[in-house]
Amino acid sequence: MHLKTWLRFSLLLTVVSPFSQSYAQKQPLRLWYQQPAATWTDALPLGNGRLGAMVFGGVGEEHLQLNEETLWSGRPRSYSHPGAAQYLQPMRQLLAEGKQAESEAMGEKYFMGLKAPDDSAYELQKDTWFRSVRAQIEPAGVTYNDNNWPAMQLPTPEGWERVGLEGTDGSLWFRTSFNVPAKWLGKNLVLDLGRIRDLDYTYVNGQLVGHDEGISKKRKYTIPASALKEGKNTVAIQVINFFDKGGFTGVKGTARTLVVYPEGGDVDTVSLGNTWKYFIQNDAPPALPRYEADYLPFGDLYFRFAHGNNSSDYQRSLDLDNAISTVSYTANGVSYNREYFISAPHQCVVMHVTASKPGALSLQAVLNTPHKKYVVKKIDDHTLSLSLEVSNGVLKAVGYLYATATGGRLTVNDTAINLQQATEVNFYLVAATSFKNYKDVSGDPVAACKAALARVKGVPYASIKTAHLNEYHKLFETFSFTVPAGKNSGLPTNERIRQFNMKDDAALVPLFLMYSRYLLISSSRPGTQPANLQGIWNDLLTPPWGSKYTTNINLEMNYWTAEVLNLSTCTQPLFNMINELAVAGHQTAKDHYNAPGWVLHHNTDLWRGTAPINASNHGIWVTGAAWLTLHIWEHFLYTQDTAFLRAQYPNLQGAAQFFEHFLVKDPKTGYLISTPSNSPEHGGLVAGPTMDHQIIRELFRNCSAAAAVLKTDAAFAERLKTLIPQIAPNKIGKHNQLQEWMEDIDDVNDQHRHISHLWGVFPGTDITWKDSAMMKAARQSLIYRGDGGTGWSLSWKVNVWARFKEGDHALLMVRNLFTPAMDDNGRERGGLYNNLFDAHPPFQIDGNFGASSGIAEMIMQSHTGVIELLPALPGELPDGEVKCMCARGGFVLDISWKQGRLNHLKVVSKNGNTCHLKYGAKEIELATKKNGSYIFNGSLNRQ
Structure with missing residues (x-):
């Protein structure tokens, strides 16, 4: 943190010691690079909770990929399945009889939520569409003229969407040729194509040689000798993709694909090459029925500079202290500088571009979008607009790009904003959708954009920037974490990841943690939607897992850091979502379980779906609502806000009411169990997963405690207390492990990502x-699971090892996470992308938040009612300091440590509660006053 920031911070909250100042001077909180972003996960994220942008930093062409948080597919509708409850008891009975497959089959057929559009209508439309594209097979012919077809490089591991066909579903033709040597004549040949998404019809010289369906199947077809000729032979493949990624995805590893060889051996091969011609035959398949909606990109903004690509002294950066991204370089002897930020006060993306020489700035600004239905047009002499409609839903969106320049000539037409020979230019982008709430899409995005732009027009850039900084600092400067800088801490961020080790760059740990705070502030503000699987940043029309809200770990993990790292304000969107989910989940509880209260399964979206989705073997998981209510209780424990607790108590109560009804007695053990359910996403549909019982016990305890705090609902609280000991307890199995299920069936070699x-x-x-x-x-159990895993899985393990008070092992998980997400062979793995995004892979933001939570757990834990200091401090983090870390009970702590020992502690009591402190073997109890401040030395002696 910069020294000036520390000084401002100290006036608000604490006293800055020379110890912390020395750290601050060495460690600017900055991500920086010496080259533009080559991929989306190299780009730098900006956000104000509602608007998001990824800044690529190109020289000749700059690219900002844009998001607006309410642009989703789908529409308001009912997700729950009326009548599903009649199958609940039969499914339970099948599980009790050991007939898991039969129970899953029943659940799949009768118990899942509703899709949109309806399956039966879709099948008719799909059949008609499919027959129409299969009737047109002229491109399979040998003499077919494909000279005007564009080319594509194959394979496309991430689908054809990543090579220029974003949003394309339907039927595509691909063509190439290969030469058959004379020695192969009379032999059958093998055509090896690797994996194809989803359905292919493969022809050689006009003859169908094979077809298959499925994204996991490798395509190897036999070409009969009779179909071949010496010399040139034509391959034509019709690839039909109904939804999501399409095309040739290759295979993992080093196996060869897109080759031809004689049957019986693959040593002598002929390559089909990487460059194929392609043709989009039909890109309008009927909409695939979906359980839930997807979060969608808004569009793209390009700046095309007249100075071209040649430059020197290039640098791009993201300053976390100020939430500003910069790009600077020299071209043709002129220094150019760009500043980007997204203002919360002015609700716009702000772009400030300057040249050191008067009249040296000439550029064209262009708006685009991957959506098919869109219009770009001139609004006035300073403004260009982008209007769009989503293809598989009801929402509309509009963006206005407004420009003002110093010097030069600014003109606008229906395709671009053009600037010639200026010295400075400011661009302001505002955006809105027709979304009002999860039941209402009658909003007017044009009116919203006009109103937002009116708040910007006439306001100096410096004033807009100052307002942004003042608002952002109030959030970001509430916490700091510093350690001594190592010799690698001055390297570009991508090099810091590549060369990471604790000896040379322990400072990457606090940078990562502070980056997670920046990401939460940027993607979750009061009045916005919660942070989704990718926060607020997404560039794909078919993003991984819909970029929605997965509630069996990922949504909750997004908020693990919020309270402890002093960002309670950023939790408001989550609690607003809980309010809405409780309404939708009440209907699902009734339709699927004939139960009171509310229930949430393992996913939700903008429209607040709460019913089971995807497949019965993992989609029928009942404890999403119960887990979310833990955040209600935690928020109260940290803030001691009884007004908040009173407002949220009905959600706690409703979740508990559901389980009071749902739990049934296990005939084998006599305990109450949760059935049917799942241990996410592992082992299929079962009776009595351990996780469910842990969550339900916690819910009942928290709901009872909340009722006591509020002095209400005493009879219900007592009923919950009597139920807690009746729920099936945690059990130790034959391998000395904590059992994952009622039965002792854990596999010690199982390293499943979920724990x-x-x-x-x-x-x-x-x-x-x-x-x-x-x-x-x-x-x-965690030892059996292993130390590997995807990004968010490693992050969860950091927290658990910290709770075990094994700081060195917790740090090992951090080190495993701090590896490049791309290996030396260009394959993705769990780790960090160049922009510090967490790799599942692909990108999921929960790993950023989860690992930061684990780092906080190493430094302080307060979940048992005792504030334990440095409970899991790793040996490789011997010196450090945190300021304004929050603890349950309403306490704010400054903690410093040297040579692995507590050095200094300051406690501020926000509410005057009794404070229990523990360090090592020493434990003290401290009576406090509201807003009182208490100082201790490294032995917990008052000073």
Whole structure:
């Protein structure tokens, strides 16, 4: 953190020591690079909670990829399945009889939520469309003229969407040729194409040699000798893709594809080459029925500079202290500088471009979008607009790009804003959709854009920037974390990731954590939607997992850092979502379980779907609502805000009411169990997964405690207390592990990415060191799971190892995460992209938040009612300091440590509660006053 920031911070909250100042001077909170972004995950994210942008920083052509948080597919509708409840007991009975497959089949047929559009209508439309594209096979012919077809480089591992066909579904033809040597005549040949998404019809010299369907199937077809000729032979392939990624995806590893060789051996091969001709035959297949909607990109803004691509002294950066991205370079002897930020006060993307020489700035600004239905047009002499409609939903969106220049000539037409020979230019982009709430899409995006632009026009750039900085600092400067800088801390960020080790660059740990705070501020503000699977940033019409809200770990992980890292304000969107989900989930509870209260399964979206989705073997998971209510109780514990708790208590109560009804007695053990459900996303549909029982116990305890705080609902609270010991307890299995299920069937070689049965260790409190035997069993389970994993999985493990108080092992998980997401062979893996985004892969933002939570757990834990200092401090992090870390009970802490030992502690009591402190073997109890401040030395002695 910059020194000036520390000084401002100190006036608000604490005293800055020379110790912390020395750290601050060495560690600017900045991501920086010496080259433009080559991919989306190299670009730098900006956001104000509602608007998002990814800045690529090109020289000759700049690219900002844009998002607006409410632009989704789909529409307001009912997701739950009326009448599903009649199959609940039969499914339970099948599970009780050990007939898992039969129960899953029943659930798949009768218990899943509703899709849109309806399956039966879709099948008729699909059949008609499919027959029409299959009737047109002229491109398979040998003499077909494909001279005017464009070319594509194959394979396309991420689908043809990543090579220029974003949003394209339907039927495409691909053509190439290969030469057959004379020695192969009379032999059958093997045509090896790798994997294809989804359906292919493959022809050689006009003859169909094979077809298949499925994204996981490798295509190897036999070409009969009779179909071949010496010399040139033509291959034509019709690839039909109904939804999501399409095309030739290759294979993992080094296996060869797109080759031809004689049957019986693959040593002597002929390559089909990488350049194929292609033709889009029909890109309008009927809309595929979907359980839930997708978060969609808004569009793209390009600046095309007259100075071209040649430059020197290039640098692009993201300043976390100020939420500003900059690009600077020299071209033709002129220094150019760009500043980008997204203002919350003015609700716009702000772009400020300058040249050091008067009249040296000439550029063209162009708006585009991957959506098919769009219009770009001139609004006035300073403004260009982009209007669009989503293809598979009801929402409309509009963006206005407004420009003002110093010097030169600014003109606007229906395609671009053109600037000639200026010295400085400011661009302001505003955007809105027709979304008003999850039931209402009657908003007027044009009116919203005009109103937003009116607040910008006539306001100096410096004033807009100052307003942005003042608002942002109020959020970001509430916390800091510093450690001594190592020799690599001055390297470009991509090099810091590539060369990461704790000895040379321990400062990457606090940079990563502070970046996670920046990401939460940028994607979750009061009045906005919660951070989704990718926060607020997405460039694909078919993003991974819909870029929606996965509630069996990912949505909750997004908010693990919010309270402890002093960003409680950023949780407001989550609680607003809970209010809405409780309404939608009440209907699902009735339709699927004939139960009171509310329920949420493992995913939701903008329209607040709460019913089971995807498949019965993992989609029928009942504890999403119960898990989300943990955040209600946690927010109260940190803030002591009883007004908040009173407003949210009905959601806690409703989730508990559902489970009071839902739990049934297990005939084998006599315990109450959760059935049917799932241990996410592992082991299929079962009765009594351990995770469910941990979450439900926690819910009942929290709801009872909330009722006591509010002095209400005493009878209900007592009923919950009597139910808690009746719920099936955690069990230790034959491998000394914590069982994941009722049966002792854990596989010690299973390294599944989910560690669901360890929920009770973290984020829950169902298992603590008060029960050391159970804690050790949980530890054994995590050892069996291994130290590998995808981004968010590694992040969860950081937290659990910290709760085990094994800081070195927790840090090992951080080190495993701090590896380049692309290996030396160009394959993606769990780790970090160049812009510090977490790689599942692909990108999921939960890993950024989750790992930062684990780092916080190394420094301080307060989940047992005792504030424990440095409970899991790694040996490789011997010196450091945090300021304004929050603890449950309403306390704010400054903690410094040297040589692995506590050095200094300051406690501020926000509410005057009794404070229990623990460091090592020493534990003290402190009576506090509201807003009182208390100083301790490294031995917990008052100063």
